[in-house]
Amino acid sequence: MDALLTVAEYEAAAQELLPPGIWDYLSGGSGQERTLAANVDAFARLALRPRFLVDVSEPDLSTTLLGARLPTPIGVAPVAYHRLAHPEGEVATARAASLLVVSVFASRTLEEIAAAAAGPLWLQLYWFRRREVVTGLVRRAEDAGYQALVLTLDTPRVGRRLRDVRRGFAIPAGIVAPNLEAAVMAGTHEAVDGESALARHSREQFDPALRPADLAWLCAQTDLPVLVKGVLTARDAELALAHGAAGVVVSNHGGRQLDGAVASVDALAEVAAAVGGRGPVLLDGGVRTGVDVLRALALGASAVLVGRPALWGLAVGGESGARAVLDILAAELEDAMVLSGRPRLSDVDSSLLAGVQRP
Numbered sequence: 001m002d003a004l005l006t007v008a009e010y011e012a013a014a015q016e017l018l019p020p021g022i023w024d025y026l027s028g029g030s031g032q033e034r035t036l037a038a039n040v041d042a043f044a045r046l047a048l049r050p051r052f053l054v055d056v057s058e059p060d061l062s063t064t065l066l067g068a069r070l071p072t073p074i075g076v077a078p079v080a081y082h083r084l085a086h087p088e089g090e091v092a093t094a095r096a097a098s099l100l101v102v103s104v105f106a107s108r109t110l111e112e113i114a115a116a117a118a119g120p121l122w123l124q125l126y127w128f129r130r131r132e133v134v135t136g137l138v139r140r141a142e143d144a145g146y147q148a149l150v151l152t153l154d155t156p157r158v159g160r161r162l163r164d165v166r167r168g169f170a171i172p173a174g175i176v177a178p179n180l181e182a183a184v185m186a187g188t189h190e191a192v193d194g195e196s197a198l199a200r201h202s203r204e205q206f207d208p209a210l211r212p213a214d215l216a217w218l219c220a221q222t223d224l225p226v227l228v229k230g231v232l233t234a235r236d237a238e239l240a241l242a243h244g245a246a247g248v249v250v251s252n253h254g255g256r257q258l259d260g261a262v263a264s265v266d267a268l269a270e271v272a273a274a275v276g277g278r279g280p281v282l283l284d285g286g287v288r289t290g291v292d293v294l295r296a297l298a299l300g301a302s303a304v305l306v307g308r309p310a311l312w313g314l315a316v317g318g319e320s321g322a323r324a325v326l327d328i329l330a331a332e333l334e335d336a337m338v339l340s341g342r343p344r345l346s347d348v349d350s351s352l353l354a355g356v357q358r359p
C-alpha cells in the first residue's frame with residue numbers, strides 16, 4: 001500500500017476498515033448534515049494572501065496554552081469511545097497527541113490515559129443530572145494530573161443523528177465507559193430499532209437546565225481552569241467568562257448537534273473578538289489540512305482541535321496512525337507558514353485572509 005499522505009486518505013482507509021455502524025456513528029452528523037458539510041466548506045472559502053521578502057528559514061510552530069508549552073497548536077478534541085476505532089483506545093491516542101481532551105465517555109480509565117500521555121490532558125465533562133458524578137470526576141482528574149476541564153455546553157441532549165436512529169445504534173458490548181459507574185451508563189448497549197441508544201441515554205442522564213450559575217458553581221469546585229465548549233456567539237463567550245470560564249472552544253460539535261448551526265470557523269472571529277485575549281480560544285470542526293489550521297489561527301484561534309481525523313488515524317494504525325495524522329497536519333501547517341511568509345504563530349493574523357476586515 002502506498003503511504004497515506006493526507007487526512008482525506010486516512011478517512012477513506014478508515015471507512016474501508018470500520019464496520020458500517022461504527023463508521024456512521026463516527027463520521028455522521030445530525031439532521032440533513034448541513035452543518036457537518038458547512039464546517040469543511042467554510043474553510044475552503046477562506047483564501048490566503050501570502051507575503052514574500054520575509055525570512056522563513058526557521059519556522060516555529062510551538063505555542064503556549066494555559067501555561068503548557070506545545071510543539072504545535074494542534075490537539076485532539078474530546079471524542080467518546082476511542083476503542084470503537086482501535087482496541088487500545090485513548091491510551092494509543094494519548095501517546096500520539098501533544099494535547100488530548102479526554103471525553104467523559106472515554107473507553108479507558110483516566111489514570112491509564114494519564115500514565116501513557118505524551119502531553120497535557122484535559123478532561124471534558126457533560127452536565128450530568130447527578131452532580132456527584134461531575135464532582136467525582138473533577139477530583140479524579142485533579143488527582144491524575146489533568147491540567148484543565150472542558151464543560152460541553154452544546155449537548156443538553158444528543159442531536160437527531162439519522163444514521164444512528166435508522167440503525168438503532170448502541171455501543172457494542174465489551175466497549176464501556178469505565179470512568180462512569182454502571183448505573184449512569186445503563187442502556188447505552190441496548191439496541192432498539194429506530195432509536196439511537198446514545199440519544200435516549202442523554203435524555204435520561206444529562207441535565208438540560210445548565211445555567212450560568214451552574215458554570216460558576218463548577219469553577220468554584222476546583223483550581224483547574226474550566227473551558228467551555230460549543231460557543232458560537234460573542235454573547236455566550238462573554239457570559240462564560242463572566243461566570244468563571246478560563247477560555248472557550250468554538251465548536252458546533254462537529255455538526256452533530258444543531259443542524260443548520262453556523263460553521264465553526266465562521267463563528268470564530270466574533271468569539272475571538274469577544275474574548276479579547278482574556279483566555280485561550282480554541283476551535284474545532286472541519287479542520288482537515290494544515291492550511292485549515294493556519295486559517296483558524298488567522299481568525300484568532302489560539303489552537304485547534306481535531307476530532308474525527310484523530311479517530312481515522314487510530315482506526316488505520318493505532319498509536320502510529322493517530323501520530324501520522326497529527327504529523328501530516330503539522331507538516332502541512334509548517335509548509336503553509338513558510339509559503340505564506342508567516343514563520344511564527346505570532347506573525348499569523350487576519351491580514352493573511354482575503355476579504356476579512358482588518359483592525
Ligand SMILES: Cc1cc2nc3c(=O)[nH]c(=O)nc-3n(C[C@H](O)[C@H](O)[C@H](O)COP(=O)(O)O)c2cc1C
Nearest residue numbers: 026077078079080103152253254285286306307308
Ligand atoms: C464520534 C464522536 C464522538 C464525540 N464525542 C464527544 C464527547 O464525548 N464530548 C464532546 O464534548 N464532544 C464530542 N464530540 C465532538 C468533538 O469534540 C468535536 O467537537 C468534533 O468532532 C470536531 O469536529 P471534527 O470531527 O470535524 O474535527 C464527538 C465527535 C465525534 C465525531
Ligand SMILES: CC(C)CC(=O)C(=O)O
Nearest residue numbers: 080105158198202253256
Ligand atoms: C456519547 C455521546 C454523547 C458522545 C458525543 O458527544 C457524540 O457522539 O457526539
